[in-house]
Amino acid sequence: MHISRITPTIGVKITGVDLTQPVADSDFTAIKEAWLAGKVAVFPGQKLTEKDLMRFGERFGELEIHVRSTYHSRENKEVMIVSNLKKDGRAIGVLGDGEAQWHIDQSYMPQPTWGTILFGEKIPAEGGDTWFADLAAAYERMPAGLKARVEGKRIVNSVDRHNRREATRRPDLQMTAEQLTRAPDSPHPAVRTHPVHGSKAIWYSPSHGAEFEGSTEEDSQPLFQELLSYMTRQDLIYKHHWSGGDVVMWDNSSVMHRRDPFPGHLTRLLKRVSFRYPPEHRIPV
Ligand SMILES: O=C(O)CCC(=O)C(=O)O
Numbered sequence: 001m002h003i004s005r006i007t008p009t010i011g012v013k014i015t016g017v018d019l020t021q022p023v024a025d026s027d028f029t030a031i032k033e034a035w036l037a038g039k040v041a042v043f044p045g046q047k048l049t050e051k052d053l054m055r056f057g058e059r060f061g062e063l064e065i066h067v068r069s070t071y072h073s074r075e076n077k078e079v080m081i082v083s084n085l086k087k088d089g090r091a092i093g094v095l096g097d098g099e100a101q102w103h104i105d106q107s108y109m110p111q112p113t114w115g116t117i118l119f120g121e122k123i124p125a126e127g128g129d130t131w132f133a134d135l136a137a138a139y140e141r142m143p144a145g146l147k148a149r150v151e152g153k154r155i156v157n158s159v160d161r162h163n164r165r166e167a168t169r170r171p172d173l174q175m176t177a178e179q180l181t182r183a184p185d186s187p188h189p190a191v192r193t194h195p196v197h198g199s200k201a202i203w204y205s206p207s208h209g210a211e212f213e214g215s216t217e218e219d220s221q222p223l224f225q226e227l228l229s230y231m232t233r234q235d236l237i238y239k240h241h242w243s244g245g246d247v248v249m250w251d252n253s254s255v256m257h258r259r260d261p262f263p264g265h266l267t268r269l270l271k272r273v274s275f276r277y278p279p280e281h282r283i284p285v
């Protein structure tokens with residue numbers, strides 16, 4: 001197995017490991033350390049079944065069953081389909097061919113998800129790059145005055161308001177009343193301490209962060225915009241250009257991500273699992 005840095009702060013590439021096979025304990029320890037340090041890990045050239053993907057994900061934590069059950073794989077509810085493919089006129093996957101704006105996965109749940117793993121099964125010749133921004137490095141860069149203004153504050157994450165805003169453009173995101181009861185407006189710390197290594201990250205999900213707790217959407221905007229100017233610095237972003245067979249996994253405690261659109265006549269198909277923190281770390285601090 002070989003591990004190398006992709007950029008100085010974000011991204012590691014891991015080769016020489018076959019994820020169709022159970023990973024040896026010593027390799028797993030090295031992979032987990034590299035992933036935590038690099039926040040995003042890329043494993044090129046894999047060929048995984050859903051069960052392989054699940055087995056690898058489970059090593060890190062209990063698999064989460066995504067609240068948007070419409071896009072669960074038919075075979076395994078732990079696997080979500082990210083695709084523009086249609087079967088019998090119905091989308092089999094979430095996100096279609098459009099842009100996915102900056103977000104932190106499932107930040108809108110009372111217990112957000114820890115890591116997300118995507119396996120790129122069919123990749124279009126153009127578009128669909130996934131961008132990752134390093135929110136720990138962004139926090140480090142923020143001036144002391146700005147850090148002081150967010151310290152101790154919580155941001156209310158609302159998937160309901162996000163879905164309403166996007167109702168026309170993103171019908172795929174809409175959720176049932178029952179699903180929304182499992183994803184109520186959820187306040188989480190604006191500055192989040194990583195449960196494993198203790199580094200701090202700015203933790204604002206632009207898609208779902210509605211307002212600072214106790215404030216209004218409108219009054220929260222100026223500070224959100226100021227945070228964003230640090231969170232989207234070019235040199236703290238790793239842009240992943242997919243090849244078929246890539247496995248990409250990221251740590252939602254310290255990165256946000258977005259995805260470029262791609263031409264709708266091309267096919268993009270990824271399989272996705274996400275895994276939960278250990279029970280004592282499930283509520284962000
Ligand atoms: O399609 C992608 O590259 C990213 C999708 C995404 O945001 C996710 O799976 O959480």
Ligand SMILES: [Fe+2]
Nearest residue numbers: 103104105257
């Ligand atoms: Fe995502």
